[in-house]
Amino acid sequence: MKASAFAYARATSIGNALELLAAHGDKAKLLSGGQSLMPMLAFRMLAPRVVVDIGRLDELKAIAFAADGLSLGALVRWCDIERSARIATEQPLLAEAVRHVAHYQIRNRGTVGGSLAHADPAAELPAIALLCDATIEVAGRHVRQISAADFFTGLLMTAISPDEVITGVRFPAWPAKRRWAFEEFSRRKGDFAMAGVALYYDEARDGTAIAPRIVGFGIGNTPMRLTKAEEVLRGSTVDPARLALDYAHDAVELAKHTQNRRLIAHAFVWSGLTYCNRFFDDPEAARPCYDQATALAKHDRADSAWEDLQMLKAKVLRAGSVHPTLRAWSQGATGEKTFQQISEEFAELIIPKVWEREGRKVSRVAARLSISPKKVRRILARVGRKIPPS
Numbered sequence: 001m002k003a004s005a006f007a008y009a010r011a012t013s014i015g016n017a018l019e020l021l022a023a024h025g026d027k028a029k030l031l032s033g034g035q036s037l038m039p040m041l042a043f044r045m046l047a048p049r050v051v052v053d054i055g056r057l058d059e060l061k062a063i064a065f066a067a068d069g070l071s072l073g074a075l076v077r078w079c080d081i082e083r084s085a086r087i088a089t090e091q092p093l094l095a096e097a098v099r100h101v102a103h104y105q106i107r108n109r110g111t112v113g114g115s116l117a118h119a120d121p122a123a124e125l126p127a128i129a130l131l132c133d134a135t136i137e138v139a140g141r142h143v144r145q146i147s148a149a150d151f152f153t154g155l156l157m158t159a160i161s162p163d164e165v166i167t168g169v170r171f172p173a174w175p176a177k178r179r180w181a182f183e184e185f186s187r188r189k190g191d192f193a194m195a196g197v198a199l200y201y202d203e204a205r206d207g208t209a210i211a212p213r214i215v216g217f218g219i220g221n222t223p224m225r226l227t228k229a230e231e232v233l234r235g236s237t238v239d240p241a242r243l244a245l246d247y248a249h250d251a252v253e254l255a256k257h258t259q260n261r262r263l264i265a266h267a268f269v270w271s272g273l274t275y276c277n278r279f280f281d282d283p284e285a286a287r288p289c290y291d292q293a294t295a296l297a298k299h300d301r302a303d304s305a306w307e308d309l310q311m312l313k314a315k316v317l318r319a320g321s322v323h324p325t326l327r328a329w330s331q332g333a334t335g336e337k338t339f340q341q342i343s344e345e346f347a348e349l350i351i352p353k354v355w356e357r358e359g360r361k362v363s364r365v366a367a368r369l370s371i372s373p374k375k376v377r378r379i380l381a382r383v384g385r386k387i388p389p390s
Contacts, residue, residue, distance in 0.1 A: 003041035010053045014139055017054050017165055024050045026162040031055060032075055033111040035102070036118040060113070060167060065090065069172045074113025074165070082107065091171055093132070093180045093200060097124040100182070103190040113166040116151070119158045119222070122192045124184070126152055127217035130225065131198045134171045140164035155221040178202050184218070193218040197226075201233060209233045344379075351379045360388060 011017035021028050029048040031037055032055055040046045054060065060075040063084065070091050072081075081087055081098045088095040101107055101124055115125040116136055129136070129148035136151050138144045138160050151159050160166065184196030201212035212233040214226040351365060355376070358364035362380075366373040380387055 004044060004047045006041075006048050007050045008053065009050060011057060014054075014057060014059065014165060014167065017052055017057070018140065018163065020050065020052045021163045021165070024052075028052055028162070030117070030165065032114040032117075033077065033109040034114075035106050035110040036114055036120070054165065062168075063087070067173065069170055070094075071168055071170045072112050073168045074111060074116075076112045078102075078107035078110050078112075079104070081112075091174050093174070093182060093198065094128055094171065096182045097128045097198065100124055100184055100193070100196075106190075112169055116169060117158060117160065117166055119152050119156050120192070121155060121220060121222050122194070122196075122218035124193070124196070124217070127196065127198050127215050127223040129169060129171075130223045131200065131213050131215040132171050132174075133213075134169050136166060137168045137170065138164050139167045149225075152222040175202055195219050207237050208235055209237075210235075347375070347379050348383050351376055352383055352385055355380060355385065362387060 009020050011020060017030070021030070027049040029037060029046060029051055031051050031053045034055075037046070037051075041048075041051075055075065057075065060073040061080075062071070062073040063076055063080065064071040065086060070087065078098050078101050081095060084095075098107070101110065112125065115123050116129065119126060126148070128134070130152070132148075134148045136146045136148065138146060140161060140163055144164075146159055153159055178200050179202070180198075180200035182196070182198045184193040186193050195216070195218040197214065197216050199212070199214040202210040204210050212230045214229050214233075215223050216226055217223040351369070354368055355362070355365050358368060362373050362376045365376045369376075377387060
């Protein structure tokens with residue numbers, strides 16, 4: 001599709017942009033980097049009469065460091081953040097999140113203000129802004145400072161008015177010893193996140209957690225604080241084995257409406273928590289935490305593909321001789337495959353072997369593996385096995 005016809009105006013200043021917005025009201029849309037707006041225009045999800053280009057306003061491109069935090073102009077690009085060694089040092093979680101934003105071509109054009117204004121619930125910056133209690137600066141008839149907690153009001157909706165412009169965002173200072181993690185899942189590198197978790201906490205001298213904050217994104221209409229998990233962590237000596245279930249449960253509750261996202265969300269809560277505690281480099285020690293968290297998937301109509309995968313994995317790992325692919329998965333090496341893809345791949349490895357062992361009887365395979373005869377036949381046909389007539 002192509003965009004519907006619209007007039008184009010290039011703003012010469014913030015004041016000029018505000019004048020154009022005031023003149024055209026909600027019939028005008030701002031253009032900064034264009035990485036969100038242009039696809040929406042092409043699919044006619046938006047049909048403005050006027051597009052106001054603010055992409056050349058140098059006053060919105062500043063990066064300012066101060067003792068009390070970091071300020072980014074609305075036209076700061078993702079690549080500007082990526083290339084800043086000082087941001088990586090002073091705001092490491094922000095720098096890590098930006099590395100997950102789309103592909104490098106988009107990071108070369110996409111802007112901070114555009115991402116905040118678009119308010120995609122799967123985007124990284126809104127989640128980091130909420131996590132870090134950032135303040136969004138907005139210009140209009142009056143200059144406003146809006147906290148991230150109040151800024152995102154719904155799916156692709158924010159607290160700014162049609163006649164206002166985001167001029168920047170300010171992140172509070174980041175303590176040097178703060179513990180943090182960022183994890184997200186997408187079908188392919190650079191795709192929209194299906195689910196993700198960002199978290200941090202500070203440590204007291206006795207090792208207890210101070211001021212923990214945890215945000216999930218891609219699991220609802222806006223980024224979400226996981227407040228129950230924060231309460232569990234606050235004042236506690238961090239024990240991943242004990243807290244994995246609490247974190248996972250909160251993520252599952254928030255993402256119930258989409259089964260795959262539920263599973264991904266609590267898996268990444270576990271991963272982020274273990275990473276925070278220097279536990280991530282010890283897979284054997286981390287495995288019990290993961291097993292506890294994945295046990296939740298058995299409740300409340302959990303995803304069937306995940307259940308199949310867990311069941312198949314357990315049966316084969318008990319068999320003694322383990323296929324290299326299965327062993328790699330059991331150690332967490334799944335690449336960029338989805339749970340459904342992994343489940344199907346493992347089924348193709350296991351079902352033919354069980355079929356041979358059970359005298360080539362589909363019903364016996366189905367009973368042995370607790371799966372449907374229809375699935376057994378489908379997998380056998382896919383791997384080229386001829387099923388004898390019943």
